[in-house]
Amino acid sequence: MEHITLLLAIVIVTALVFDFTNGFHDTANAMATTISTGALKPKTAVAMSAVLNLVGAFLSVEVAKTISSGIVTEEGITPEVIFAALVGAILWNLMTWLIGLPSSSSHALMGGLIGATIASVGVSGVNGGTVVTKVLIPAIAAPLVAGLSAYLASRLTYRIGRNADPKATSKGYRAGQITSAGLVSLAHGTNDAQKTMGIITLALVAGGVLVPGSNPPMWVIVSAGLAIAMGTYLGGWRIIRTMGKGLTDLQPQQGFAAQTSAASVILASSNLGFSLSTTHSCSGAVMGAGLGRKGGVVRWSTATRMFVAWGLTLPAAGLVAAGSEFVTKQGDWGVAAVAVFLVASCVAIWFISRRQVVDHTNVNDVDAGDDEPAGVVTTAMAAVTVPPTAAAIAAEELKTTIPAPAGSSAEPASPAAV
Template sequence: MEHITLLLAIVIVTALVFDFTNGFHDTANAMATTISTGALKPKTAVAMSAVLNLVGAFLSVEVAKTISSGLVREDGIQPEVIFAALVGAILWNLLTWLVGLPSSSSHALMGGLIGATIASIGISGVNGGVVVTKVLIPAIAAPLVAGIAALLAAKLAYKLGKNAGEKSSAKGYRSGQIASAGLVSLAHGTNDAQKTMGIITLALVAGGALAPGSNPPVWVIVSAGLAIALGTYLGGWRIIRTMGKGLTDLQPQQGFAAQTSAAAVILASSNLGFSLSTTHSCSGAVMGAGLGRKGGVVRWSTATRMFIAWGLTLPAAGLVAAGAEFVARQGDWGIAAVAVFLVASCAAIWFISRRQVVDHTNVVADDTDSAGVPAEPAGVVTTAIAAVTPPPAATTAVAEEADDVRKTTVHASSGAVADPARPAGATV
């Protein structure tokens, strides 16, 4: 193994933490639709996704090379720059996870790297051509291509299954969803695990432990694959809920169309070395599939919040990373301060998330109406019921009045009407 200094070790550990957050942040990409349509149980789905993410990490290194030797200049980049970049990416991942928004872990990493590099050596340290051709253009094209493909695939699926019974057709597509979800998981491991491989390789080059232009060492590939698989297994339930039920209501045919389209786009991009956002691809495919069914709708209020998060990812992660780089370059105390800030921020976000727990037991709960508006909390409903419920005395009076009306009706049907005020046996 290459000579690893203490600073390099800190950077590598932080990179693997990012990889871990990438795993649970992006689990929804592969499994949200499979879980929401009932094709797989939640825990089974994330376990399957974790294994295939690990396998996918070994299939290619093209994206890793884009990160390690294409996005920024290798010369002049110090390990603390990469450390700062990872801080920005991790915090953005956790913040968007907390609010359940499927933003791009890939763009968070690249935004952090760009921001920290500019803060360190200036704008000349960023390869603008690579950013445009392999980051920005795919960011716009991927959701559009995946969405259009999913829309057409969903329409085709319904057309092919129109002569089959609804139940048998849905059952067949649920089985297909399992296969297509596995393909997305494999693609996610191929694409996203490589980004951590690339960032660790860049750190090793910056620290003098590897020659410029080197491929990721085997131990880097293995560790990155294991980290993203472990994060995937824990499940990003908040984002799974948004992707599976918040954007649109999917039937098995639509779920199959969405996952197959997203997997095709992601795998093609990985082979071309594009640092594609799997989140953008899968979200676009889900929306396209939602529109592919007659009467299907997309909840544009949720989609709009998601689009805003996409637009903020690069600059937000970059700004945090630039600030972290400024502090980290002050020396050992600066690196320690940034590390403490990162740990404290992660802990705070985790504690806030405990106020409203979302896990495998309630991830598919129907807590939104047809417009995607969250249902009122139980306390609000209970209070409302109490407000319109009459007191016991009033309830008794109403019941007695109803009983009198019933007696009057019965007697009327036999030709006599009973008056509660008259003695028994009296007639009108």
């Protein structure tokens, strides 16, 4: 680490900030259904997820290799390019978190890296074949496979338990949800934490600290694991609300089926080195499980907004990254300007989010009809003052002007009696 320059240090810190946002942005993937069905209390759920994310970060480096040596060519990639890519990914993560939409942190990072690389060295700097086979195809296949698996698993669980005691069945599946949620968290650590490991390794190669093709150093693995664990513990409550209550209403059987299906897809992709979107997998599984129960529905208005966000992720992050790369090319002042822009944007988004706070105390307060927090509707209704009618005013005047008979304990006449 003695050869790390100031610019490279800035890139590494920015990468860990992205990892942190990845953690709280994707907490919903593992814990939304567990929280929404009441299997675990919100703070307990995110604490368990954080620990297992950290453990998962140490289990494999296959995805990190895909990021560091597969998506873009190492020739012509500089620390400035990676910095610009991270700026695009971070801002997309924060914007989608602000509006409560589950989108892919992985694709935000890919889009940022591709956009910044094209702005720096042209299209030749991108390995198109790798992008198609290890990013785009899994992006389409993952939610479909996870959704179909969750649908079939939900149907099977209801068929098996159709003659069982509903209360006992629900209790058993709640316990199963806790186990499956832990499996998703572990899978998330093996897949998403490695993306930051890969991007830091790519920066170290670009800065001449590591030789091309190197595995992530141990300090990179540890720091990336800790960053995503801390972000996970913070809890992305806005997205947890959408995943847990906004897409569909899940019972414990469905939650168990969704989480088990998603974890299976994510772990399989990690072993194959596919940079899979855990968000796509878990969202697809939640929708599949929602349809797997007789009478179950998916709120397609929320799903449509989510699909639009998925489609915009790569180009939006790429455009921001390309613009950032154009500025960083101007020299040290350009890097400083982009850094100031990033910090100012993050602070602004945080202040905007304080206007309507979503946390562990109100994460499940959603009205199913319009996806709005129930507390907001109640407060708005309470604030409306209905003007008294003329009859009510007259009745009040009569009560105050006509005294009750002496010695009588009777209450004043009601407006209806008058």
